[in-house]
Structure formats: C-alpha cells, structure tokens
Amino acid sequence: MFERISGSLLDPEALYASNIETFHDPELRGLNMLMGFTGFADAGHVVRQINAELLDQLDAEVVAMFDADQLIDYRSRRPHISFVEDHLQDYHAPKLALYKLKDGLGQPFLLLAGFEPDLQWERFSRAVVGIVEKLDVNLVTWIHSIPMPVPHTRPVGVTVHGNRPELIEGISSWKPTVDVPAAIGHILELRLTEAGRNVAGYVIHVPHYLSEAEYPSAAVAGLEYLGAATSLMLPTDRLREAGREVGRQIAEQIEASEEVQAVVANLEARYDEKSEGMVRRSLLAYENDELPDAEDIGAAVEAYLARKDSPQ
Numbered sequence: 049m050f051e052r053i054s055g056s057l058l059d060p061e062a063l064y065a066s067n068i069e070t071f072h073d074p075e076l077r078g079l080n081m082l083m084g085f086t087g088f089a090d091a092g093h094v095v096r097q098i099n100a101e102l103l104d105q106l107d108a109e110v111v112a113m114f115d116a117d118q119l120i121d122y123r124s125r126r127p128h129i130s131f132v133e134d135h136l137q138d139y140h141a142p143k144l145a146l147y148k149l150k151d152g153l154g155q156p157f158l159l160l161a162g163f164e165p166d167l168q169w170e171r172f173s174r175a176v177v178g179i180v181e182k183l184d185v186n187l188v189t190w191i192h193s194i195p196m197p198v199p200h201t202r203p204v205g206v207t208v209h210g211n212r213p214e215l216i217e218g219i220s221s222w223k224p225t226v227d228v229p230a231a232i233g234h235i236l237e238l239r240l241t242e243a244g245r246n247v248a249g250y251v252i253h254v255p256h257y258l259s260e261a262e263y264p265s266a267a268v269a270g271l272e273y274l275g276a277a278t279s280l281m282l283p284t285d286r287l288r289e290a291g292r293e294v295g296r297q298i299a300e301q302i303e304a305s306e307e308v309q310a311v312v313a314n315l316e317a318r319y320d321e322k323s324e325g326m327v328r329r330s331l332l333a334y335e336n337d338e339l340p341d342a343e344d345i346g347a348a349v350e351a352y353l354a355r356k357d358s359p360q
Contacts, residue, residue, distance in 0.1 A: 060175035063119070063168070064146075066112040076111065076148060076183050080157045080278040083190035085144075085164035087125065088231040092254035092263030094193035094270050097287060099161040101267070102149060105283040111158065112146040112179065119144065119165035119172060146179065152281035158185065164232045172232065173239045180245055187212070188240055189277050190233045191270050193252040195259035199315040200298060202323075204269035210248035211241050215277050248277055257311070258298070264291035 070076070082102075084095040102108075120142050130138040144162030151157065165172050180188060198205060207220045233249060240247040252270045254263055264287040275282040302308050 058168075058171055060171050060178055062115075063172060063175045064112045064114045064179075067110055070109060070111050070148060075156060076158070078184050078186050079148075080280065081160060081180065081185045081188045082157065082274055082278070083160040083188065083233065083236070085162065085190075085192070085232055087164040088233075089192060089194050089229075091193040091195040091256075091259035092252075092261070092266045094252050094254065094263070094266045095191060097262060097264060097267035098191065098270050098274075099159075101271070101283055101287060102159055103147065103161065105286070106149040106151065108147040108149050108159070110145050111148050114144040114162070114165075114172075114175075116142045116144060116163070119167055120163060121166040124166065125163070151275075152283065155280060157278060157280055158183070169232055169235050173235050176236055177239050177243050177245070180240065181243065185245065187246040187248070187278060188236075189248050189250065189274050190236065191250045191252065191274060192231060192233055193254050193266060193270070195256035196253040197315060198253055198255050198319055199312050200255045200258060200263075200265075200295075201312065201316060202319050204266050205253035206269065206273055207251040207253070208248060208273075209251075210237060210246075212246055212248045215248045250274065250277075255315075262290075262294070264288070264294055 084099045086096050086099070090096060125142075127142055128140045129136055142163045144165070145160075147159045147161065149157055149159055160176065179185075196205065207223065208216045209220075210216060237247050237249050250270060250273050252266050252273075254266045268284045268287045268291055271282045271284050271287070274280070302312060
C-alpha cells in the first residue's frame with residue numbers, strides 16, 4: 049500500500065531559486081509573511097494594488113524566485129509585450145517571488161507576491177510550506193477580494209478565516225457556509241494548517257458594481273487588516289488619496305443617474321437592515337470601538353521604538 053501522497057512526487061524545492069546570502073540571513077527567521085496572488089477573483093484589483101504599493105513604497109529584496117515556466121499556462125494567460133513601430137520591447141514576464149521588506153518603522157517582514165500558479169498547486173504548496181518551516185515564519189496572512197452586493201457608502205467589509213481565533217472572532221461581517229472555487233491561497237492555508245503553522249486569510253468585500261475597476265478604498269482596508277494582524281505599519285497614503293479621487297468620480301456618476309441612485313439606496317437599506325444590532329470587533333480600534341487618535345498612535349510608535357532599541 050502506498051502512503052497518502054499530496055500532489056507531485058517531484059522535488060518542490062526545484063520550483064524556486066533562493067538568494068543564498070539572504071535566505072540564510074538570521075534576520076529572516078521568525079518574521080511574519082504576507083501573501084497576495086493575482087489572477088483569481090481580484091475584485092477592485094485589491095491584490096494587485098496592495099502588491100504594487102508594498103513593492104513600490106518599501107525597499108524590497110528578493111529572497112526566492114519561482115520558476116514561471118513550470119507554474120503558468122501562457123496560452124490561457126498571455127503576458128504582454130510592446131510593439132513599437134518596427135521592433136518589440138518591454139516584455140512583461142510573469143513573476144512570482146518571495147521578498148524581504150521593511151515597514152515604516154523598519155520592522156522586517158516577508159511578502160510572497162505575483163501571479164497565481166496555473167499548474168502544480170500541490171507541489172507549489174509543499175514548496176511554500178517548506179520555506180515557511182525553514183524560516184520559522186511566525187504568522188502567514190494572505191488576502192483576496194470578491195464582489196459583494198454592498199454599497200460603497202458603508203465601511204469596507206471583510207471575512208476572516210484561518211486557525212488564529214484572536215484574529216477572526218468578531219471581525220467577519222459575512223460568515224457563510226458555501227462551496228466556492230478554490231484558489232491557491234485556500235490550498236496554502238489548508239496545507240499550512242496541516243503543518244501546524246499560524247495562518248489567517250482576509251477576504252475584502254468590494255461593491256459588485258465597482259469590482260471591474262480599481263477600488264483603492266478596498267486596498268486600503270486590506271492593508272490595514274494585514275498591518276493590524278502582523279503589527280506592521282504598511283503604506284496607505286497614496287491609496288487613500290487615490291480613493292478620495294475615485295470617491296468623487298463615483299459621486300458624480302451617481303448624481304447624474306436616478307437609476308443608479310435607486311440601486312445604491314436599495315443596497316444601503318439592505319446593508320443597514322442586516323447590520324442592525326450587529327457588533328463587530330475591529331483590529332483597528334480599542335475595545336470601546338473608538339479609533340486611536342494621533343497622540344495614541346504616536347505613543348504606540350515611541351513604545352515600539354523603545355522596545356526595539358532596548359537590549360534583548
């Protein structure tokens with residue numbers, strides 16, 4: 049009898065090449081890891097915006113690079129290339145990599161970001177779990193977004209899942225029991241749980257009528273939840289400004305259409321009815337649901353820096 053085999057018999061470590069010097073740096077041990085994969089149900093382009101913001105705003109160093117040729121179906125998801133008059137340039141090769149970054153306070157963390165693999169999910173999962181175990185990752189958090197019948201005039205909702213009750217209880221605004229198409233993030237969460245690693249997934253709710261366009265406010269919410277769960281100060285300023293501009297554009301379009309106004313008003317009424325009497329805990333607020341003010345945030349930053357500078 050064969051023992052239960054999960055996925056490919058091929059060596060999972062052959063799926064990626066690691067930066068030898070960085071991968072064995074003691075500073076990488078025990079960090080938190082964020083994960084974001086593009087290509088699946090990325091309503092409002094939340095994952096793409098978050099990945100871009102983290103990699104653009106924070107110093108990023110590649111720790112490991114995955115082999116796209118083994119993981120992607122080029123014919124179903126063709127990369128882009130530019131034809132300029134009489135020649136080709138700017139081939140945008142698909143990329144999936146593990147990065148080391150530092151947040152706004154200099155706290156290091158890991159980010160696994162890029163395309164969702166089309167192929168070899170179990171082998172890829174074994175590779176990621178192996179990396180998590182080698183680096184003794186403290187907590188793995190991942191994020192994706194789905195379209196929901198909710199109005200943009202209400203707070204961005206989230207559903208949390210995983211094996212960390214303190215990050216889940218009282219947070220989720222939608223707790224269904226449904227069958228859904230699986231994503232690589234789901235498989236990774238299952239395999240990480242089986243391996244006894246800490247993991248939490250965040251599903252950001254995007255108004256369905258905005259799901260095809262960039263919705264920065266949902267990306268801001270995603271970064272806030274990830275940052276709160278991992279005690280990281282993640283950049284949101286540019287997305288907040290973009291969100292304000294998008295909000296103005298949405299308001300103008302709604303004002304110009306009575307039909308759209310009626311749709312939004314109906315969604316607001318349904319949202320308020322379902323939310324009535326529901327008390328949700330926020331990772332971003334105190335127990336009395338009051339958000340910290342600038343003085344409180346400043347004190348928290350000073351306390352963090354004092355702990356960081358104190359002898360261990």
